[in-house]
């Protein structure tokens with residue numbers, strides 16, 4: 001079984017580690033380097049994985065190095081590990097928003113075995129979705145290895161062009177936050193109409209769950225499901241017309257375009 005070194009042990013690393021352990025990856029073959037002692041101790045206590053004293057300690061002899069630090073610290077982390085990574089040549093997986101292959105080549109040199117991946121926080125409960133992009137130079141065995149690591153937390157989707165990883169980030173990486181915002185807004189609106197907060201919350205959250213489960217299982221797609229809820233001249237039509245008149249679709253498109261653009265900015269600010 002491959003030894004996987006996590007650089008950074010925050011929210012996404014915890015989700016991926018939890019998924020790997022649940023899928024039967026041996027805890028002794030997972031290492032984490034995390035500077036916040038409480039986070040590192042909790043990962044060791046919860047999953048029995050190995051705490052590394054430093055990033056260098058974590059990657060030494062590892063088959064896979066998974067970068068799970070914020071985009072803004074990726075340059076520092078890579079430059080610190082450059083010599084060791086070029087000696088050991090592990091498979092590198094980055095889940096950082098925006099950070100490109102060109103960024104990594106600038107910091108680590110060329111001829112890398114590097115995969116970019118964009119998971120999302122439902123990974124924590126095994127319900128994530130991950131977009132994956134591989135440098136064309138990465139061989140089939142490395143692609144399969146990366147996909148098997150990321151499949152621990154949900155389905156994976158291969159993306160053919162690196163430039164589209166910013167769109168993946170904007171749609172599914174950040175996407176859970178958009179649905180949470182809609183839930184928040186609907187709960188507040190229900191309360192404004194006189195429902196108690198607990199009742200509004202239970203109604204909204206279970207509606208979201210039911211709608212998502214139907215949409216995932218329905219080949220006809222969400223537009224047809226929406227039409228089936230919408231009785232002529234009924235309550236849903238009144239609400240949908242209000243959403244449309246308020247520019248809901250355009251606002252969604254603008255928000256996702258802005259998130260995509262932000263991914264490009266992160267790459268440029270990181271130095272590539």
Ligand SMILES: NC(=O)C1=CN([C@@H]2O[C@H](COP(=O)(O)OP(=O)(O)OC[C@H]3O[C@@H](n4cnc5c(N)ncnc54)[C@H](OP(=O)(O)O)[C@@H]3O)[C@@H](O)[C@H]2O)C=CC1
Nearest residue numbers: 007008009010011012068069070071095096097119120121
């Ligand atoms: N959150 C999300 O929904 C998603 C996030 N991502 C990407 O995943 C990456 C991690 O995000 P997330 O888990 O949310 O962030 P977190 O801040 O929760 O985790 C990153 C961890 O790395 C630690 N860290 C900081 N510097 C170093 C260092 N030099 N060496 C090792 N560890 C370090 C941080 O410590 P400290 O707090 O002290 O800085 C922190 O605990 C980001 O690049 C993000 O773009 C991808 C998909 C979804």
Ligand SMILES: O=C(O)[C@@H]1CCC=N1
Nearest residue numbers: 096097169173174175
């Ligand atoms: O907000 C962010 O930048 C990260 C990437 C996708 C989700 N969270």
